Amino acid sequence: MAQIDLTLAPAGKKKSKKRSLWADAWLRLRKNKSAVAGMIMLATILIVIYSSPLYLDYDNDVIKPDLTQTLQFPAEGKLLGTDELGRDVLARILWGGRISIGIGVLAMMLSSIIGCTLGAISGYYGGKTDGIIMRSLDVFMAIPSLLLMITLVSIMKPTITNLIIALAIGSVPSVSRMVRAQVLYIKGQEFVEAIRAQGASDFRIIVMHILPNAISPLISQFVMEIAGLILAISGLSFIGLGVQPPDPEWGAMLSSGREHIRDVWHVTAFPGIALVLTVVALTLVGDGLRDALDPRMKR
């Protein structure tokens, strides 16, 4: 901590310009080697995966079976081999990544919207409101989140929209708790009292003043939660309740490759590697963000 402060101080003097919280955080993030590694990994993954529609055709490259080419080992032309229906594993991993990551991010956005609303109301108003919201969330917390997601998906039919909703509901309780804890902490600070004394409405205080302050330490948690959700989607797809065939998804690819593990290893190995690399990248970035955004957490 002392080291970072020493190196930052002269730089600040030279420019004699005050940095915003975000610029400051960005500077700290850039100095963190593992966070930089994570950002490079994540950026590469996102660019490669999200540019895939430019060079892949969904109907021809991703879902079209070619029964003359089933379960081929990696070779030239098919870098990661083919699956049990002769489809290119690499193409399906790239396309599947868009689905996994896309669902993970959307579900996290939905759950952070709900979680921030509930957490902010609960933490700000306290008392009976807090009691009612928190006790109802306790009920959801009492069911393991994966079991809750499985129950919701199988009741609603596994479409992508329903998956996003189920994953979001599964992660709302923990998100709301985190937001509530932050709001409770910030609510007690003097600047909030000052704003209230100026006659600001509760809504304004929460939305304009408390939430922006509450969110910055939470961003890293949200990034990590996305990693957890991506793992959950793959888990759901693995047991057949997630993304449905012929759409590729990493967990679903693992599941269909599982039947052929006696003959080939690449169909199950590569989607798993993609999954692990993505989760590692998100974890590194999340860790780095936590250190950069929440000075109290620094060691």
Add this chain to the structure above:
Amino acid sequence: MGRYILKRLAQMIPIVIGVSIIVFLLLSLSPGDPAKMILGLNAKEQELQMMREQLGLNDPIPVQYFNYMKKVVVGDFGTSYSTKQSVIEMIGVRLPPTLILAFGSLFTILIVAIPLGIALAVKQNSPFDNIMRVVSLFFAAMPGFWSGILMIILFSVHLGWLPANGFDTPSAMIMPIICSSIAGWAVNSRITRASMLDVIRQDYIRTARAKGLKESIVIRKHALKNALLPTITSVGMAVGGCFGGSVIMEMLFGINGMGKMMIDALRQKDIPTIMAGVIITSVIIAVANLLTDLAYSFVDPRIRSMYARRKQRKEVAGHGAN
């Protein structure tokens, strides 16, 4: 202490009732006709009507719920729609493997992560520490079903050492338990390491060392107990994860446990089985959380004395009122 446990057990009741209401509502409102599930697609309308009447499906949902709960309170979870067996008997068969899997992996997490975390803290910044930092990053990111597949490929298909299916022999239990605890090893060894490093830097540890105590005694007798609290919290929170994760593990390794039973029941909209599975799981998790909180007082005498003091304070207050 006893009163505290009773109070916590009483607090579980509304939670479990809440869980049962939510799941009952979700299941009742979802499409699909249980009568059709039981009698098959060829059943006549008249038979279906009779079956619905018999199951009480024509009653309003709150009435159905109360009738159901009245039976649950006396331990009758009804009869499965799909297997026609008594649900409580099914659970008697299905619960043990899941319990062994979940608590076996929690136990493995503890016996691997704590010593590993201590070793990493003692050898901070050594090559071992640096390598494990990267290794644990990847281990924590590995979904259990993937490490499971890789282990099956290696140990069952190629080496033929361990069976890939079932859960009846100790050798069949090794892979499922290890797979569902790998991520926990990584996460909890990091947590133990971090809290151990915090504790090691404190003054009383320096005092202990200055007294001339052996390093191993300093670590074991003085540092460890204080460093364990964050690990206990984290392992306690992992109980739910282990139960959720066991669903996937059971599907992967073909274990006839609660998770597999739940998936089958959900596919067939077998309401009595689903309800019983969710209610029992949530009770087990609530009890596990209670045990975690009691473990704090076991490790930390300050917390133990807090319970005692609270009781004393209440007694004093009680006397004052009289």
